Amino acid sequence: xxxxxxxxxxxxxxxxxxxxxxxxxxxxxxxxxxxxxxxxxxxxxxxxxxxxxxxxxxxxxxxxxxxxxxxxxxxxxxxxxxxxxxxxxxxxxxxxxxxxxxxxxxxxxxxxxxxxxxxxxxxxxxxxxxxxxxxxxxxxxxxxxxxxxxxxxxxxxxxxxxxxxxxxxxxxxxxxxxxxxxxxxxxxxxxxxxxxxxxxxxxxxxxxxxxxxxxxxxxxxxxxxxxxxxxxxxxxxxxxxxxxxxxxxxxxxxxxxxxxxxxxxxxxxxxxxxxxxxxxxxxxxxxxxxxxxxxxxxxxxxxxxxxxxxxxxxxxxxxxxxxxxxxxxxxxxxxxxxxxxxxxxxxxxxxxxxxxxxxxxxxxxxxxxxxxxxxxxxxxxxxxxxxxxxxxxxxxxxxxxxxxxxxxxxxxxxxxxxxxxxxxxxxxxxxxxxxx
Numbered sequence: 001x002x003x004x005x006x007x008x009x010x011x012x013x014x015x016x017x018x019x020x021x022x023x024x025x026x027x028x029x030x031x032x033x034x035x036x037x038x039x040x041x042x043x044x045x046x047x048x049x050x051x052x053x054x055x056x057x058x059x060x061x062x063x064x065x066x067x068x069x070x071x072x073x074x075x076x077x078x079x080x081x082x083x084x085x086x087x088x089x090x091x092x093x094x095x096x097x098x099x100x101x102x103x104x105x106x107x108x109x110x111x112x113x114x115x116x117x118x119x120x121x122x123x124x125x126x127x128x129x130x131x132x133x134x135x136x137x138x139x140x141x142x143x144x145x146x147x148x149x150x151x152x153x154x155x156x157x158x159x160x161x162x163x164x165x166x167x168x169x170x171x172x173x174x175x176x177x178x179x180x181x182x183x184x185x186x187x188x189x190x191x192x193x194x195x196x197x198x199x200x201x202x203x204x205x206x207x208x209x210x211x212x213x214x215x216x217x218x219x220x221x222x223x224x225x226x227x228x229x230x231x232x233x234x235x236x237x238x239x240x241x242x243x244x245x246x247x248x249x250x251x252x253x254x255x256x257x258x259x260x261x262x263x264x265x266x267x268x269x270x271x272x273x274x275x276x277x278x279x280x281x282x283x284x285x286x287x288x289x290x291x292x293x294x295x296x297x298x299x300x301x302x303x304x305x306x307x308x309x310x311x312x313x314x315x316x317x318x319x320x321x322x323x324x325x326x327x328x329x330x331x332x333x334x335x336x337x338x339x340x341x342x343x344x345x346x347x348x349x350x351x352x353x354x355x356x357x358x359x360x361x362x363x364x365x366x367x368x369x370x371x372x373x374x375x376x377x378x379x380x381x382x383x384x385x386x387x388x389x390x391x392x393x394x395x396x397x398x399x400x401x402x403x404x405x406x407x408x409x410x411x412x413x414x415x416x417x418x419x420x421x422x423x424x425x426x427x428x429x430x431x432x433x434x435x436x
Contacts, residue, residue, distance in 0.1 A: 001118050001134040002256040003249050007142060008115040009069045010245040011106060014238050015085055016065025018103075022088055023058030036360065036382060038093035038368070038375050041421060046090045060084065068110070071120020078116070082107035093375065094368040098332050099239035102149065106142065106246075113138040114290050124280065131285040135292050139253055145305060146246035147207035152309040152330040154203030161320070161335070163200065166192035167402040168336040176233060186233075195229075202226055210250035223247055234333065314424055321401055321433040323372050339370030339409060341397030343416075345383055348390055355383060371399055373410065373430045380416035393417040401433060 039046065048054055061084030067077035086104050115138075116122050117131040161167040170192035177187035185191050202222055209219035227240035248255070264271035312325025319325050320335040343355040357379055358366045369375045380393040395410040410416075414429040 001114070001132055001139075001253070003251075003253050004113055004115040004134050004138060005071075005119045006256040007245065007249065008071065008110060008120075010241075011103075011110060012065045012067070012069025012081070014242055014245070015081060015103060015107065016062045016069070018100075018238055019058060019061040019065060019084060019088060023055070023062065035362075036365075036379075037091060038365065038378055040090055040093050041374070041423075043090050046087065048091060057084065057087070061088065071116045071122050074116030074120065074122055078107075078111045082111055092365075094365040096327060097237065097239075098149075098330060099237060099242055101328055102145070103238075103242065105145065109141060112291060112293065117285065127280050127282045129285060130281050131287070131290065133284070133287055133290075135287075135290050137293060137298060139249075141298070141301070142246055143210070143249040144302070146243065146249070147210070148305050148309075149243075149330050150203050150206040153332055154200050154205075156309070156329065156331045156334060157196070157200035157203060159320075159334070161402050162196050165402075166196045168334075169196050171336060171403050172233065182232075199226065206247075210247065216250055220247065230333075236333075311424075316426070317430070318433060321399075322427065322430050323374065324427065335402055337371040337399055337401050338367075339397055339399035339406075341370050341376075341395060341409070343380060343383060344394040344396060344412075345387065346392040346394070347387070370397055370409075373427060374421060376410060377416055377419060377421055380419075384417040391417060404433075404435065407431075407434060 037048070049057060061081070064077045064081040064084055067073060068081045082104070085100075085107050089100050089104050114131055114134050117129055117134075123130045157163070162169070166189065170189055173186040173192050173195075177183045179186065206219050206223060209215040223244065227243055230236060231240045252258075260270070260274065264274045309329040309331075312319040312329060315322070315324040317324055319329075319331065320337075342357070345353045345355055347353075357369055361369065369379060376395055376397060380395060383393050384391055392415045394412055394414070395416055396412050397409040398406040399409040400406045408431050411429045411431055416429070419429060
């Protein structure tokens with residue numbers, strides 16, 4: 001139970017901070033969600049709210065995260081918190097981040113756990129709801145998900161670019177050669193190779209090392225170094241902190257209580273607070289009254305997280321180039337892509353108008369658009385739907401992958417206005433990368 005309490009507090013605070021950060025971003029760049037936005041397929045109905053409701057949403061989401069951390073009205077605030085984070089995630093596909101997708105799953109799973117039945121304001125208000133134990137599924141499902149993230153992160157690094165060329169790691173490190181102290185080290189190609197191979201091996205082995213009682217401390221030390229380095233070099237938000245929180249769940253389930261007990265022995269105020277808390281508690285809730293999901297639901301959950309990262313093998317294409325099967329697959333920091341381009345819109349009279357999406361999209365949207373075929377197609381459909389009459393829409397885009405030369409990305413002879421998106425169908429209008 002105590003690791004669930006720790007997870008509840010950590011997720012609540014991290015999520016509240018992330019929502020607050022997005023709220024500040026939204027108000028600094030008011031058009032972040034009010035202009036054209038890229039929708040996830042199947043969730044095109046999700047739209048931003050008009051003011052002042054959008055600003056109020058960020059306030060409610062932030063406060064619900066704090067309430068979850070405190071265990072206050074958990075039955076209401078936890079679903080509200082999960083819904084807020086999910087809504088924010090679905091608002092803009094150009095803002096997709098692996099850790100945001102992971103957080104959506106974690107937030108909803110937390111809703112169904114008894115994480116509020118210990119060390120919470122709800123138990124303080126009603127001690128009859130106290131329970132010092134939790135169902136096994138609720139304790140083990142979270143480290144299981146983190147183990148899959150690590151493992152598939154390692155599997156995805158087994159590629160020619162990552163292991164043989166140390167790309168794109170070498171490009172990113174070389175760009176930081178001016179950093180004090182570590183800069184000259186980052187400039188060396190050997191450093192990129194060490195980090196590439198080390199990162200692959202650590203991701204692959206971390207879940208199994210964390211399951212071993214003696215090796216888990218070694219794994220924790222290596223992962224601390226790994227995430228600290230990532231945080232220093234890359235701007236990846238709350239992911240390092242979230243990963244370490246989930247990694248800590250591989251340790252004994254009562255380790256947070258052991259920490260509190262040690263602090264209680266060292267600090268009189270904490271000891272008094274702990275004794276006062278325990279004095280309020282009555283007979284615990286029977287474990288039989290705690291909610292248990294059907295085994296089929298847990299099997300389905302695991303199957304989804306095992307099969308989704310493997311779906312790119314259904315396509316006969318390079319996932320780093322075509323993006324087919326990239327999202328939801330823990331393909332983290334594996335490629336760098338730059339691109340540029342525009343659309344040719346041809347009306348029924350044969351008149352051609354060039355449309356440059358950089359004129360109407362913000363920088364982040366544009367940078368994602370030019371390197372993601374599904375977003376290129378979505379914006380082409382937007383141009384089609386906004387036209388006064390029937391039009392044809394052609395794409396003129398060029399992309400560079402991992403520092404190689406720019407080359408044509410979309411077949412310029414294909415009318416994108418007529419193309420519909422299919423999840424597992426071949427996309428012949430996406431041209432393959434030609435490596436010399």
